[in-house]
Each structure stands twice: as C-alpha cells, then as structure tokens.
Amino acid sequence: xxxxxCLVALLASLAACGDPLRNLDRLSDVDLAETEPVAQAxxxxxxxxxEGFLGTTAADPATNTAARLQPADPAPEKRGGLxxxxxxxxxxxxxxxxxxxxxxxxxxxxxxxxxxPVEQTTTVLETTxxxxxxxxxVLLASLTPTEETPRKRAGLFARIAVPKKDKPRTGPxxxxxxxxxxxxxxxxxxxxxxxxxxMGRKVEKANARGFALFDSDPDxxxxxxxxxxxxxxxxxxxxxxxxxxxxxxSFYEQLHYGPAGKHLAYGDTDKAYEKVKSRVCGAxxxxxxxxxxxxxxxxxxxxxxxxxxxxNARWSELLIHDGEVLAASLKSNE
Numbered sequence: 001x002x003x004x005x006c007l008v009a010l011l012a013s014l015a016a017c018g019d020p021l022r023n024l025d026r027l028s029d030v031d032l033a034e035t036e037p038v039a040q041a042x043x044x045x046x047x048x049x050x051e052g053f054l055g056t057t058a059a060d061p062a063t064n065t066a067a068r069l070q071p072a073d074p075a076p077e078k079r080g081g082l083x084x085x086x087x088x089x090x091x092x093x094x095x096x097x098x099x100x101x102x103x104x105x106x107x108x109x110x111x112x113x114x115x116x117p118v119e120q121t122t123t124v125l126e127t128t129x130x131x132x133x134x135x136x137x138v139l140l141a142s143l144t145p146t147e148e149t150p151r152k153r154a155g156l157f158a159r160i161a162v163p164k165k166d167k168p169r170t171g172p173x174x175x176x177x178x179x180x181x182x183x184x185x186x187x188x189x190x191x192x193x194x195x196x197x198x199m200g201r202k203v204e205k206a207n208a209r210g211f212a213l214f215d216s217d218p219d220x221x222x223x224x225x226x227x228x229x230x231x232x233x234x235x236x237x238x239x240x241x242x243x244x245x246x247x248x249x250s251f252y253e254q255l256h257y258g259p260a261g262k263h264l265a266y267g268d269t270d271k272a273y274e275k276v277k278s279r280v281c282g283a284x285x286x287x288x289x290x291x292x293x294x295x296x297x298x299x300x301x302x303x304x305x306x307x308x309x310x311x312n313a314r315w316s317e318l319l320i321h322d323g324e325v326l327a328a329s330l331k332s333n334e
Contacts, residue, residue: 176190185305224240232323304318
C-alpha cells in the first residue's frame with residue numbers, strides 16, 4: 001500500500017512540472033494582417049471634446065515627453081505652524097492670484113506656496129468684499145492682539161508709597177498747632193512738627209499699648225507743655241498743665257461705681273465711657289465692666305490734668321479709646 005502511494009505522488013509531481021501552454025502559439029510566431037485595426041495611443045479631437053480633456057500641453061506627446069525627461073526640482077521644505085494654518089483657512093482675495101489659479105490649479109498647493117507675512121494676512125481678515133445690497137464693507141475681527149491696560153501693582157511697597165489720607169477729626173484734638181505754641185489750660189491739639197523736635201522727658205507710660213507722656217520741663221512746678229504720643233497718625237498731642245496723671249478704667253470704676261461715686265462730678269467723659277464700656281464689656285450703665293476689664297484697658301485710658309499743684313478746685317479730664325480722643329470735660333468740685 002505504501003508503494004502505491006509513493007508512486008501516485010511521483011506521477012503527480014511529474015505532471016505538475018509539465019508546460020500547460022506548450023500547445024498554444026506564441027504571439028511572435030503569429031502573422032498579423034496589415035489591415036487589422038490598431039488601438040489609438042492618443043485620444044482624437046472628437047474624444048477630447050466628448051470626454052472634456054483639459055487640452056493643455058500634457059496632451060502633446062512631444063511636450064509631455066520633454067517634461068518627463070527634465071530633472072525634477074527638489075521638493076521645497078514644508079512649512080507648518082500658524083502661518084501655514086492661516087493660508088489653509090483664509091482664502092486668497094487677490095484678483096491676479098485668482099486668475100492664475102483658474103489657469104493652473106496646481107499652484108494652489110498650500111505646502112509649496114510662498115510664505116505670507118503676518119501683517120498682510122491680518123489686513124485680508126479685516127475687510128470682506130462689499131455687500132452689493134448696502135455697498136458698505138463688512139468688518140471682521142482682526143487677529144492683531146490689542147494692548148491690555150497695565151494693571152496696577154499692589155503690595156507692601158504700594159501701600160507705603162501712597163499714604164492714606166487722614167480721616168476727618170471732630171474730637172477735642174481737631175485743631176493743629178505748630179511746634180512751640182503755648183495752649184491755654186484745658187485745651188488739647190495736634191502738633192505734628194513735634195515728631196522731629198525735643199519733647200522733654202518721658203515721665204509716664206499709659207496702660208494702653210504704645211502711649212507715653214512727655215514733660216517738656218520736668219523740674220518745673222509751673223504750667224508747661226506736655227506731649228502725649230502713640231496715636232495712629234504718628235502726631236503727638238499737646239496740652240498745658242502743671243501736673244498730668246494717666247488713669248486706667250479699673251481705677252475710674254473704683255471711684256465712680258463705689259459709695260462715693262454719687263458725689264463726683266459727671267461730664268462728657270463719663271457719658272462716653274458708658275458707651276465704650278457697654279460696647280466692649282456688655283455692662284449696663286452704672287455697672288462695672290466685669291471680667292473684660294483687662295481687654296478694655298488695652299485700648300482705653302483717662303488723662304487728668306491739673307492747673308497747679310495742690311488746692312485745685314477744677315481739673316480737666318480726657319478719654320482716649322482706640323487711638324482717638326473721644327471726649328474732654330472740665331470738672332469742678334464746687
């Protein structure tokens with residue numbers, strides 16, 4: 001059985017090696033008649049008119065052959081980017097370019113077209129052909145970036161360079177005086193020139209932060225100028241007295257809310273203190289501040305001035321809160 005299969009395979013391989021076209025005549029051995037029709041290599045004029053052939057020099061065998069024989073120009077470098085995108089999107093509105101494109105469409109290749117400057121492209125986008133109905137050009141948005149208004153720079157140095165204006169002062173210290181002015185007793189004024197002038201010796205420091213009292217002549221017992229510093233505007237306040245004492249709210253409450261309080265003089269400073277105490281401490285009128293007295297003393301204090309040493313029938317009292325002179329009173333025991 002194996003021998004038969006080998007024999008069949010051998011016969012099949014021999015049959016496959018045979019030439020299947022050996023019985024067919026070769027084209028070179030066949031004689032053709034001279035009257036046999038021959039296919040045209042080029043289209044006739046009727047075929048050109050019927051098929052819509054372009055009629056360009058490509059139909060001329062001589063010209064076409066010469067063009068093929070000429071060496072091809074090296075392909076120009078392809079340029080992309082924004083300008084290439086604009087050339088693809090923006091149509092060419094030059095009449096001369098349109099006529100050239102109608103004759104030879106191959107010139108419109110966007111990859112080999114010459115680069116167009118940005119200014120010219122922007123100019124083309126600004127206007128469109130006139131509307132025949134209105135005879136007015138339609139304007140489009142230009143690609144030219146507009147200059148933005150420079151933003152004002154803020155920060156620490158900007159705030160320092162432009163000082164804030166002083167808010168209107170309507171308190172007892174609303175008046176401004178020059179350095180060296182002698183004020184009458186019971187009057188307080190602002191003297192900004194004293195910041196660069198001698199103010200004497202610091203004799204007392206207030207319980208409120210940053211406030212201090214300066215005596216222009218601490219060895220004298222006569223009325224003289226005192227300066228009070230620590231106000232937010234940086235300008236000292238000036239007053240005239242023979243003696244000045246700074247009092248804390250806790251000491252004021254011991255005197256006025258105690259048994260002897262009903263016999264003490266009552267003035268504008270007392271009214272102003274009741275309002276401040278109610279706002280900070282939440283205490284009612286005539287009642288002490290309570291547990292928030294420490295918080296109140298960080299921003300509030302009294303200034304008591306006396307016209308002479310001993311035997312004063314009257315004195316001046318000032319209330320200062322949050323850097324402002326809230327009220328002034330001229331009190332008397334008579």
